[in-house]
Amino acid sequence: MTNHWVDIKNANVIVIMGGNAAEAHPCGFKWVTEAKAHNKARLIVVDPRFTRSAAVSDYYAPIRPGSDIAFLGGMINYLLTHDKIQHEYVRKYSDATFLVHGDYDFGDGLFSGYDEEKRSYDKTSWSYQKGADGFVLTDETLQNPRCVFNLMKQHYSRYTPEMVSRITGTPKEQFLKVCEMIAETAAPNKTTTFLYALGWTQHSVGSQNIRTMAMIQILLGNMGMAGGGINALRGHSNIQGLTDLGLLSNMLPGYLTLAGEKEQDFAAFLDKRALKPLRPGQMSYWQNYPKFHVSLMKSWYGDAATRENNWCYDWLPKLDKVYDVLQVFELMHQGKMNGYFAQGFNPLASFPDKAKIGAALARLKYLVVIDPLATETSEFWKNFGEFNDVDPSGIQTEVFRLPSTCFAEEEGSLVSSSRVLQWHYKGADAPGEARNDAEIMAGLFLRLREMYRQEGGAFPDAILGTTWPYRIPESPSPEELARELNGKALTDLVDPKDPAKVLAKAGEQLGSFALLRDDGSTASGCWIFSGSWTQAGNLMARRDNADPSGLGNTPDWAYAWPANRRIIYNRASCDPSGKPWDPKRKVIAWNAKEGKWLGMDVPDMRPDAAPEENVGPFIMNPEGVARLFAVDKMAEGPFPEHYEPFETPIDTNPLHPRVVSNPAARVFKGDMDAFGKAAEFPYVGTTYRLTEHFHYWTKHAKLNAILQPEQFVEIGEDLARAKGISAGDRIKVSSNRGHIVAVAVVTKRIRMLDVDGRKVHTVGIPIHWGFKGVARNGYLANTLTPFVGDANTQTPEFKSFLVNIEKA
Amino acid sequence: MALQTLDIQRRSATTTPSPGVRQTTEVAKLIDISKCIGCKACQTACMEWNDIRDEVGSNAGTYDNPRDLTENSWTVMRYSEVEVEQGKLEWLIRKDGCMHCADPGCLKACPSPGAIIQHGNGIVDFQQANCIGCGYCIAGCPFNVPRISRKDNKAYKCTLCSDRVGVGMEPACVKTCPTGAIVFGSKTDMIQHAEARIVDLKERGYAKAGLYDPQGVGGTHVMYVLQHADQPELYHGLPRDPAISPMVSLWKGVTKPLMSLGLGLVALAGFFHYVTVGPNEVGDEEEEV
Amino acid sequence: MQVSRRQFFKICAAGVSSSSLAVMGFSPGTALAQAREYKLSRATETRNTCPYCSVGCGILMYSLGDRSKNAKSEIIHIEGDPDHPVNRGTLCPKGAGLLDFVHSPNRLQYPEVREAGASEWKRISWDDALARIARHMKADRDKNFVARTDDGLTVNRWLTTGFLAASAASNESGYLTHKVVRNLGMLAVDNQARV
Numbered sequence A: 001m002t003n004h005w006v007d008i009k010n011a012n013v014i015v016i017m018g019g020n021a022a023e024a025h026p027c028g029f030k031w032v033t034e035a036k037a038h039n040k041a042r043l044i045v046v047d048p049r050f051t052r053s054a055a056v057s058d059y060y061a062p063i064r065p066g067s068d069i070a071f072l073g074g075m076i077n078y079l080l081t082h083d084k085i086q087h088e089y090v091r092k093y094s095d096a097t098f099l100v101h102g103d104y105d106f107g108d109g110l111f112s113g114y115d116e117e118k119r120s121y122d123k124t125s126w127s128y129q130k131g132a133d134g135f136v137l138t139d140e141t142l143q144n145p146r147c148v149f150n151l152m153k154q155h156y157s158r159y160t161p162e163m164v165s166r167i168t169g170t171p172k173e174q175f176l177k178v179c180e181m182i183a184e185t186a187a188p189n190k191t192t193t194f195l196y197a198l199g200w201t202q203h204s205v206g207s208q209n210i211r212t213m214a215m216i217q218i219l220l221g222n223m224g225m226a227g228g229g230i231n232a233l234r235g236h237s238n239i240q241g242l243t244d245l246g247l248l249s250n251m252l253p254g255y256l257t258l259a260g261e262k263e264q265d266f267a268a269f270l271d272k273r274a275l276k277p278l279r280p281g282q283m284s285y286w287q288n289y290p291k292f293h294v295s296l297m298k299s300w301y302g303d304a305a306t307r308e309n310n311w312c313y314d315w316l317p318k319l320d321k322v323y324d325v326l327q328v329f330e331l332m333h334q335g336k337m338n339g340y341f342a343q344g345f346n347p348l349a350s351f352p353d354k355a356k357i358g359a360a361l362a363r364l365k366y367l368v369v370i371d372p373l374a375t376e377t378s379e380f381w382k383n384f385g386e387f388n389d390v391d392p393s394g395i396q397t398e399v400f401r402l403p404s405t406c407f408a409e410e411e412g413s414l415v416s417s418s419r420v421l422q423w424h425y426k427g428a429d430a431p432g433e434a435r436n437d438a439e440i441m442a443g444l445f446l447r448l449r450e451m452y453r454q455e456g457g458a459f460p461d462a463i464l465g466t467t468w469p470y471r472i473p474e475s476p477s478p479e480e481l482a483r484e485l486n487g488k489a490l491t492d493l494v495d496p497k498d499p500a501k502v503l504a505k506a507g508e509q510l511g512s513f514a515l516l517r518d519d520g521s522t523a524s525g526c527w528i529f530s531g532s533w534t535q536a537g538n539l540m541a542r543r544d545n546a547d548p549s550g551l552g553n554t555p556d557w558a559y560a561w562p563a564n565r566r567i568i569y570n571r572a573s574c575d576p577s578g579k580p581w582d583p584k585r586k587v588i589a590w591n592a593k594e595g596k597w598l599g600m601d602v603p604d605m606r607p608d609a610a611p612e613e614n615v616g617p618f619i620m621n622p623e624g625v626a627r628l629f630a631v632d633k634m635a636e637g638p639f640p641e642h643y644e645p646f647e648t649p650i651d652t653n654p655l656h657p658r659v660v661s662n663p664a665a666r667v668f669k670g671d672m673d674a675f676g677k678a679a680e681f682p683y684v685g686t687t688y689r690l691t692e693h694f695h696y697w698t699k700h701a702k703l704n705a706i707l708q709p710e711q712f713v714e715i716g717e718d719l720a721r722a723k724g725i726s727a728g729d730r731i732k733v734s735s736n737r738g739h740i741v742a743v744a745v746v747t748k749r750i751r752m753l754d755v756d757g758r759k760v761h762t763v764g765i766p767i768h769w770g771f772k773g774v775a776r777n778g779y780l781a782n783t784l785t786p787f788v789g790d791a792n793t794q795t796p797e798f799k800s801f802l803v804n805i806e807k808a
Numbered sequence B: 001m002a003l004q005t006l007d008i009q010r011r012s013a014t015t016t017p018s019p020g021v022r023q024t025t026e027v028a029k030l031i032d033i034s035k036c037i038g039c040k041a042c043q044t045a046c047m048e049w050n051d052i053r054d055e056v057g058s059n060a061g062t063y064d065n066p067r068d069l070t071e072n073s074w075t076v077m078r079y080s081e082v083e084v085e086q087g088k089l090e091w092l093i094r095k096d097g098c099m100h101c102a103d104p105g106c107l108k109a110c111p112s113p114g115a116i117i118q119h120g121n122g123i124v125d126f127q128q129a130n131c132i133g134c135g136y137c138i139a140g141c142p143f144n145v146p147r148i149s150r151k152d153n154k155a156y157k158c159t160l161c162s163d164r165v166g167v168g169m170e171p172a173c174v175k176t177c178p179t180g181a182i183v184f185g186s187k188t189d190m191i192q193h194a195e196a197r198i199v200d201l202k203e204r205g206y207a208k209a210g211l212y213d214p215q216g217v218g219g220t221h222v223m224y225v226l227q228h229a230d231q232p233e234l235y236h237g238l239p240r241d242p243a244i245s246p247m248v249s250l251w252k253g254v255t256k257p258l259m260s261l262g263l264g265l266v267a268l269a270g271f272f273h274y275v276t277v278g279p280n281e282v283g284d285e286e287e288e289v
Numbered sequence C: 001m002q003v004s005r006r007q008f009f010k011i012c013a014a015g016v017s018s019s020s021l022a023v024m025g026f027s028p029g030t031a032l033a034q035a036r037e038y039k040l041s042r043a044t045e046t047r048n049t050c051p052y053c054s055v056g057c058g059i060l061m062y063s064l065g066d067r068s069k070n071a072k073s074e075i076i077h078i079e080g081d082p083d084h085p086v087n088r089g090t091l092c093p094k095g096a097g098l099l100d101f102v103h104s105p106n107r108l109q110y111p112e113v114r115e116a117g118a119s120e121w122k123r124i125s126w127d128d129a130l131a132r133i134a135r136h137m138k139a140d141r142d143k144n145f146v147a148r149t150d151d152g153l154t155v156n157r158w159l160t161t162g163f164l165a166a167s168a169a170s171n172e173s174g175y176l177t178h179k180v181v182r183n184l185g186m187l188a189v190d191n192q193a194r195v
Helices: A007-012 A026-039 A068-081 A085-094 A148-156 A160-168 A172-186 A208-219 A237-244 A266-273 A285-304 A310-315 A323-331 A354-360 A437-455 A461-465 A480-488 A704-707 A716-723 B039-048 B106-108 B136-140 B172-176 B185-202 B246-277 C004-025 C098-104 C126-144 C169-183
Strands: A013-017 A042-046 A059-061 A192-198 A230-234 A338-342 A365-373 A398-402 A413-416 A422-424 A493-495 A497-502 A588-591 A596-599 A681-690 A712-716 A730-735 A738-747 A754-757 A758-760 A760-764 A799-805 B008-011 B028-030 B075-085 B088-097 B118-119 B122-128 B181-184 B208-212 B222-228 C045-047 C058-064 C074-080 C113-114 C146-148 C154-157 C161-165 C189-190
Touching: A007 A026, A013 A026, A013 A172, A026 A042, A042 A172, A059 A172, A068 A148, A068 A160, A068 A172, A068 A208, A085 A208, A160 A172, A160 A754, A172 A208, A192 A208, A192 A681, A208 A230, A237 A413, A237 C169, A237 C189, A266 A285, A266 A310, A285 A310, A285 A461, A310 A461, A310 C154, A323 A354, A323 C161, A354 C146, A365 C126, A398 C126, A413 A480, A413 C169, A422 C045, A437 A461, A437 C126, A437 C169, A461 C169, A480 C169, A596 B028, A596 C098, A704 B039, A704 C098, A712 A716, A712 A730, A716 A738, A760 A799, B028 B185, B039 B075, B039 B172, B039 C074, B106 B118, B106 B122, B106 B136, B106 B246, B136 B246, B172 B181, B172 C074, B181 B185, B185 B208, B185 B222, C074 C098, C126 C161
Parallel strands: A013 A042, A013 A192, A042 A059, A192 A230, A338 A365, A338 C161, A365 A398, A681 A760, A712 A738, B028 B222, C161 C189
Antiparallel strands: A398 C113, A413 A422, A493 A497, A588 A596, A681 A799, A712 A760, A730 A738, A730 A799, A754 A758, B008 B118, B028 B181, B075 B088, B118 B122, B208 B222, C045 C058, C058 C074, C146 C154
């Protein structure tokens, strides 16, 4: 989230689309009810189902799964044609005025530079025009046809209300009503906030769903405002933290990235990431990249990392491609992987096409499951009748199952969706012999290190060279690790402006990432966490819940990254002269007398950057402003375009029938054949979560099993009638990859929609059951889902695929 | 006048008057259905706090689970899909459970001394130690709330967490409610809160929004804010004008004193049987009926 | 309704008699009622964060015993932390049910192995488990580690073993996990953020 949970109460309009906050995040959703109660806010829900969020909404509109870009693109068109945008914001704080490369083009579903063979783009033309000074050319009058604003206008002019309705199935009047409600917040003193989650990410166009909304937020002038922003409601208690810590194939902690194998030159590696400003006077904060990277290397390798050896650059593995989970399971399925670890993760249930996942695991030599609970993955080799029909004797995988502690039995910090790092304490011992994850990792690492020390082996350097400065090496403590994450001074850090002043003495914890250096004099395990455990102690354990501004900011509650900033991009909450767009929700403001930005939050700006300096509010972008035109950042185009799900119920794309689905999405051989067609599988299947359960965990908790004991699917009354199905009947749901059997819930809440002249029915498939747990056993819902992901993140398309149903 | 005062104001089947000098504040729980997301957090917190666990049941084609109140489920969500206005779907979700009537039919009907009590703050509580499992409370309840346990043949229902309220806390369901659909305080404050909510709902187009605090049972200490107060039946059959069954009133008002006299001698034998052997066992074969 | 009709009338008999006896002054002393007792008066309170979604609700865990030497702590109740600025004491059905996650009958107690082709688990010691896993890792890594590509690029990667990291683990555990797996040369690393 750019903003935070409590800040939702400051919104005027709240849109829940691509998510279901009331069910998935009930306690965060309370701030929606607070906005309604105290800010007269209106809640809009756009969803294929009338969810429990919709039950308390002011306005609900149905939509076909997988058509969100059409809806949001239509909204952009509405805002532009009805002139409902925040003009000054768009002109000053976005790239609307930037001129685009002459070769950039879009036609018939494809952007310029497409290579059909490779299913990817040459993105050269997806760029800005630059002047002789190296800076981007702009047109402040917005008259130039090649400026981003006009290209955007042209791009979305095709998304007429009629076209939107034809693609999405949303009745035209309902679509327009939503547009009207949102358009009102183009006023500088009004905000909309969008709450989304997996309903937007789990599509082959997931990232672009979110980008389209982000563009709307820019057009409305809502970024940086209290009650605005882009608010991804993250799914797990520390999924934000693990993302921050770079536990992804291609990442390092703090959104630093691993090098590709072609990046053999360290200086060039850093240079490419230390982005130079694209406009004069811009901060382009990533210019500090080398400081963050070198400090990480010092944290990992200590004295072994020197300037001479490029801070051990060679020790880091280099990528030939991204090894996301779909890629990894594809390789595993081909028999190219030997070992796999699932730490608190249940891939047999979580990744698409369960049959393929199970077959892949069966080809491993060894599988290690580290979990507090007995997961399906740990017993993928066991026969559970119809739910997991396998022959153990034919599966040669050696499986280890290691018991780990759960939250109640351990200490440490978690990062909430609000980017707040919160410390927690141990309440009791774990059952039996369960051990903490850190202890288990230490146990493995120390054994391996000893083996390499004694026996040698492949490239032992990094293994032997990794720092391990923990008092009890077998059990590194949360305090030690938290301090390492924050970072410390390795030598006395002298103020560059005043050599007599020491900013931090050698060995001291650093107060912020502003102190990090690229000369090896600082160490920090994750630069964005720097400031969380300083000389003042553990700031993550702070418990002052005072809210001095009344806007819900609680600056002394725990610690928010970055720099304890609660609303990022908050410079954009002020007009170019430094005055808040809305005085009633002042986040920060320029104080000319003191010559600084002051307010309830830590300014997202150089504290003394006077408005006249024209430093743009989006300091992480080299442009200094927000990008309506994504340049080369996205795989499938600089402007989001509607592409059909890979399994589409209408067999075409009404905008461009020749390019139906995402032309840049990666599809493995074999998986393309496993896609079903509407003739055989006429209904849209969509998977989701229920408020009573959390993924596949709470089926192990009796209280939750009582609340929703048995697997079910939801269908609309029309479909039920057509198929002769009554509520409570058992029905079989099949896709081209398998089938499940579940109880039918027949409901008015799922409507049949008219899409491109066809009647489209949706089949709702909650995911929470499996063959382990205290709830009734059921099928893993991913038995049905297709093995294809978003073109940028490879997040699987769980939200829209094709199924058929029949009475079981 | 603390909210937590647990002076006992009335006991079932007891003629000894309760002390009545201390004036205690009436408490109330207000359930705002327009804010309820039907998440069942209240059901969970209720089971967790009270150390009860219902059976892991099955799905009968609805979201309602457990399907009905039981001795282990003192509150359940009732889901109703309605179209009050043509084409405008509403999903009305009502938290069902004891209403803690000011004039409790269960207490009036209860023949066992001290098995049902009413605290000065309005909470109606069952004291299982004194319950004989006769089921009169079920007949006496206009909301069909109490349930007899098959395990111990005693009646159970929501206590309004009198143990929590007694130490100055709010009931478990109130505390947990993520959206603030359930609030708790003095009855006066709750009525005021409801009035503000009704103004908001009217402004949002619910012209008939109103408070459900039925006078037929003397008002209740669990009240609802309804979007359609003119049609309480929409909310899974919430009774329009609940009242204590005339049979119970008759039994308590006129018949009972007369019958008592007549029954006295006959019953002595039964009484001694009861206190020495205990209540009648419930045979397994009967449970199948 | 839990009581069958027949049963109802049958059990009524005892009720009628005792009720009437009470009226006549036979009311037994035990019939006096009393308030319910609050169960947490001296239980130990520990602050924690809900491990489910990322609202990050504050929770209060109550355990038996006051942490004195001879008392073994056991979590007996969990409710919301009223001081927490986001949840303000509330918990959703998942959070409100945390007690049954902590005490789930499916909590793993000790390390186990399922040998190749076997149909059952076998309990093993931590030492054996870690030693065997480390041996597997080393064998695979030594055999398949790529220090250089055929065209001479230094890549130092190990692609044949992968790792999924737990997104309910703390930052500290997650960081240590990253430090370990990356320095073994793993690239097939992901967490729930990918899905």
